Amino acid sequence: MRLCGPHFPRTDIKSLTLDGSQLQRILDLWSAGALRIPHLRRFALEEVRRAHEAIGSGRGRGRVVLEVRS
Structure with missing residues (x-):
């Protein structure tokens, strides 16, 4: 942080x-x-592809977090 x-x-x-x-x-x-x-975007682990696309797009700001649920 x-x-x-x-x-x-x-x-x-x-x-x-x-x-x-x-x-x-x-x-x-x-x-x-x-x-x-910083802006925080959360994605379920199953959405890792979408999270990666959000990082690579260059349009977003802030942090991306993958949530692992048990």
Whole structure:
């Protein structure tokens, strides 16, 4: 997940170490609607071909998730 916008440089959240005050700041920004979350498209595993086409089309933005149901 990436945090981006005027409050954060474009940074991969996996590489950050956050303390309690920073986490609170993120929560406050989220509550105020100041953080953007990339568009997420979900596909069932059976729709893997459609998911791959969505990625390859170049028209979509955001992330694609394959859902595995047991």
